[in-house]
Amino acid sequence: MITISNVQKSFQDLKVLKGVSLQIEDREIYGIIGQSGAGKSTLLRCINGLEAYDSGEIIVDGTLVRTNDKASLRLLQKRMGMIFQNFNLLERLDVYDNIALPMKFWGINPRSPESRSKITDLIHLVGLDDKIHVKPRELSGGQKQRVAIARALVLDPPFLLCDEATSALDPEITKGILSLLQKINREMGITVIVVTHQMEVVKQICGKVAFLSDGRVLSEGKPEELFIKPSVPEIKSFLRDGSELLPETGVNIQLFFFGPGAEQPIVTQMARELGKDFSISWAKLEDFRENVYGSLVLNVQPEDAESVCAFLDRKRIYWEVLD
Amino acid sequence: MGIATTASMTSVILNAFWQTLYMVFWSTLFSVLIGFIPAVILTLTAPDGLHPVRPVYETLSFLINVFRSFPFIILLVLVIPFTRLIVGKAIGTTASIVPLTLSAIPFIARIMENALRETNPGVIEAAKSFGASDFQILLFVYVKESIPRMLNGVILLIISLVGYSAMAGTVGGGGIGDIAIRFGYQQYKTDYLVVCSLILIVFVQLIQMIGNHLYKKLS
Numbered sequence: 001m002i003t004i005s006n007v008q009k010s011f012q013d014l015k016v017l018k019g020v021s022l023q024i025e026d027r028e029i030y031g032i033i034g035q036s037g038a039g040k041s042t043l044l045r046c047i048n049g050l051e052a053y054d055s056g057e058i059i060v061d062g063t064l065v066r067t068n069d070k071a072s073l074r075l076l077q078k079r080m081g082m083i084f085q086n087f088n089l090l091e092r093l094d095v096y097d098n099i100a101l102p103m104k105f106w107g108i109n110p111r112s113p114e115s116r117s118k119i120t121d122l123i124h125l126v127g128l129d130d131k132i133h134v135k136p137r138e139l140s141g142g143q144k145q146r147v148a149i150a151r152a153l154v155l156d157p158p159f160l161l162c163d164e165a166t167s168a169l170d171p172e173i174t175k176g177i178l179s180l181l182q183k184i185n186r187e188m189g190i191t192v193i194v195v196t197h198q199m200e201v202v203k204q205i206c207g208k209v210a211f212l213s214d215g216r217v218l219s220e221g222k223p224e225e226l227f228i229k230p231s232v233p234e235i236k237s238f239l240r241d242g243s244e245l246l247p248e249t250g251v252n253i254q255l256f257f258f259g260p261g262a263e264q265p266i267v268t269q270m271a272r273e274l275g276k277d278f279s280i281s282w283a284k285l286e287d288f289r290e291n292v293y294g295s296l297v298l299n300v301q302p303e304d305a306e307s308v309c310a311f312l313d314r315k316r317i318y319w320e321v322l323d
Numbered sequence: 324m325g326i327a328t329t330a331s332m333t334s335v336i337l338n339a340f341w342q343t344l345y346m347v348f349w350s351t352l353f354s355v356l357i358g359f360i361p362a363v364i365l366t367l368t369a370p371d372g373l374h375p376v377r378p379v380y381e382t383l384s385f386l387i388n389v390f391r392s393f394p395f396i397i398l399l400v401l402v403i404p405f406t407r408l409i410v411g412k413a414i415g416t417t418a419s420i421v422p423l424t425l426s427a428i429p430f431i432a433r434i435m436e437n438a439l440r441e442t443n444p445g446v447i448e449a450a451k452s453f454g455a456s457d458f459q460i461l462l463f464v465y466v467k468e469s470i471p472r473m474l475n476g477v478i479l480l481i482i483s484l485v486g487y488s489a490m491a492g493t494v495g496g497g498g499i500g501d502i503a504i505r506f507g508y509q510q511y512k513t514d515y516l517v518v519c520s521l522i523l524i525v526f527v528q529l530i531q532m533i534g535n536h537l538y539k540k541l542s
Contacts, residue, residue, distance in 0.1 A: 050452055077454035088445035092468055092542065102453035104463055148449075155453070 001026055002047060002159070002193075007056035009042060016042045017053065018215035024208075026158075029185050029192045031206035031223065033199070035238060038212040040195045044163050047193070048080045049073045060159070078106065081152030085164035087144040089136040089151075095123065096132050099150045106155065122150040126180060142173035149180060153190070160184065162194045166201055178204045199227070199239070203288050211235050224288045228295065229256050229318055246281050246297060251305040252322040255312065257294040267296070270311055276304045297322065336502060336518060342416045343498035343526075346488045349420045351481050354427035361387065361428075362435035366465060369440060373447075373457050390429040395487050398426050399494055406494075419496030423487055427480055434476035438469045471542035478534030482527050499523055 002024040009017040016039045024030045032040045045051040047058055052067040059065070060076055067073055089098050099119050100110030108115060123132055126146035136144055145165060152160055162181065166174040182205050185192045194201060202209050202223050210220040213234045219226050230236045246252050255266070267280070282297040300308050305321070312319045361383055367373050368380040393401075399422045403413045406421040442465050450464045489500020499519050507516025 048452055050448065074454040074456075077452060080452075082449070082452040084445060084449060086445050088443065088449035090446055090464065090468055091443075092470070101450070101463065102455075105450070105453050105455040105459050151449075161452075 001061060002191075003057070003059045004043075004047070005057045005059075007043070007046060007053050007058060009039075009046060009051070009053045016215055017046070019056070020212070020215070020217055021056075022210050022217055022220060024191065024193060026191050027185070027189050028207045029181070029194065029205050031202040031209035032193065032195045032212055033197065033202050033209055034212035036197055039215040040197075040212045041163055043212070044161055044193065044195045048077055048082060048161060078102075078155050079157050080159040080161055081155065081157040082161040082163065083145065083148045083152050083165045085167045087136075087141070087148045087168075089144055089147055091136055094133045094135050095128060095139075095147050098136065098147055099123065099154055101151060102155050119150075119154065122153055125153075125184075126150045140173075141169050142176060145169065145177055146180065149177075149184070153184070153188075158189075158191060160190050160192045162192065162196075164196055165194070166198065167196065171200070174198075174200065175204070181205060203227075203286060205289070211238070213238075224258060224291065224293055228258055228286070228293050229320070246322065247279075247299045250299045251302050252281060253298050253300060253305070253308060253312075254320050254322055255296045255298065256318040257296070258291070258318075264315065266312075266315060266317060267298075269315075270308065274304070274307055274311055276300065276308065278304070278308070332515065332518070335506070336499070336515075336522070339497055339499045339502040339519075340522060342496070343485065343488055343500070345416060346420055346423060346491060346496060346498055347481060347484045350423035350427055350484055350488075351477065353420070353424040354431050354480065355477060357424070358428045358431035359435060361432040362439060363461065365432070365436040366439040367457075367461070369436075371440070371444065373460060387429040387433055390426075391433070393426070395422070395426050396490055396493065398422055399490065403494075414495040416491075416495075416497050419488070419491035419494050422494070423484060423491060426487065427484060430483070431476060431480050434479065435469075435473050438472035438476055439465050441472060442468045471538050474537055474541060475534065478530060481530055485523065485527060485530075499526075 004023070005021045007017050007020045008015070020039070020043055032043060034040050042051060046053045047060070047065065049065050049067045057064060060079070063072065063076060065073070065076060090101065093101070096119060097110070099122060100115065103110045103115060110119070120132070123129060126149055128143060128146055128150075131139065131143065136147065139147065160181070166177050169177060178201060181192055181194070184190050194206060196202065206223050208221065209223045209226055210217045211226060211232075211234070212218070218232045218234055219230075226235065227239060230239060257266075270276075271278075278298050278300040280296060281299045284295050286293045286295070298308070309319065365380060365383055368376040368383075370377070370380070402422050402425055406418050407413045409421055410418045412418055446468065447460055447464055450460045455463070486500070488496065488498045489504065491498060492501030492504060499522055503516055503519035503523075506512045507519055
């Protein structure tokens, strides 16, 4: 379990973390999402001591993370594997030796029979059996990240930290990496912490997510709760990414579909029952792990707004009026 | 006369070639071994290094620039007392290894510093995240990743030492370059000049070829 309480961190005059508190339970996949510059990568680097924090506490399985106590920090880092956006493999080592690298740092002979079987098992887990003696420059981005994942797991860490691990990969490859992370989480019971700016990542694998903005946790909870009916304007603007243009006349009402009731043919029912005219301005379907969630923006005449809202309430549809 | 001259020319040049090899080999070896130390200190204390220490980095960097800006022919004379201290004499092939090495140290130190600092910072960060000590990062990441680049630097050093060794004739160092100057240039023996130049051209090409081959193999 990782407990972060009131962590603050500045680079010179710039405050990057302004009192972050959160708790990461064992065996979950925890997402930390936000725009670039929100402080999420810094937070992750504070967790495994790559960066020192100014105040507050980070406690990993009962041990306080302190960068000035090198010996205990090293032991802690051994328990936290990490993967990166740019994979960070050694160019001159083949797949096997790249995965074995952390062993060398811990005085483990990478050529011993136990090490050999462990490394070949990991290579098999990430699906690179035929690439064992290939150098990184001959691998694709997705394959490089698979090597990095195997390397991060070679010391049997209970935690895996992912720093924008899929941001340099295309959507199809990203899916593959995400299902690998999911598999690692399920089958090996490893707690996975994912820092990302990609909604897709959080939606596909995270059981819990914290939304970071300007060095603060604005919201924390299940991804579907956070993103289907976002409560803070920062999350709304993050989700909309400025691409949608809503009509400026009339009233825009956003409908959210999830759980029971999501399957009702609500729009056609409303048109029939109320006999009103309205237009659909925006719609989106979101896939949160096993469930599909939808959202729709209707543009109605101001005089019809009240009856539309009353109808939606009757049908138990969650809605809100957009400004 | 023709035959006699050719025979003596062969032995003169062969002897000179061995002298060149001897001077270049030892001065390369010593300067690489010694120059590696400041290169590592510079890498570690650089602003982006594992332990940035500005005063150390800047002082060392300044010193290296100072020594690099000495014209070799001046250095050759300046270090005569030092050469005498180390070798016991100031003249001769062995004695010329001292100024050659001294001029090569700052050169190779700078080249190796650049080679080491080109290491991908992400890889260093990854090593840190797995709990590597500074010494392990230096050995398993910095040095390991930079070997092909450092090798390129050594090839560059060997080739410039071949050139510098010609000037070592001033202190009785001998070598191909010295023969080219004394026999070929000063005594108007064009055949010596041509043969010496050809040997140097082939020699330098050969070293570069071996270097390129090794670089490819190592990287």
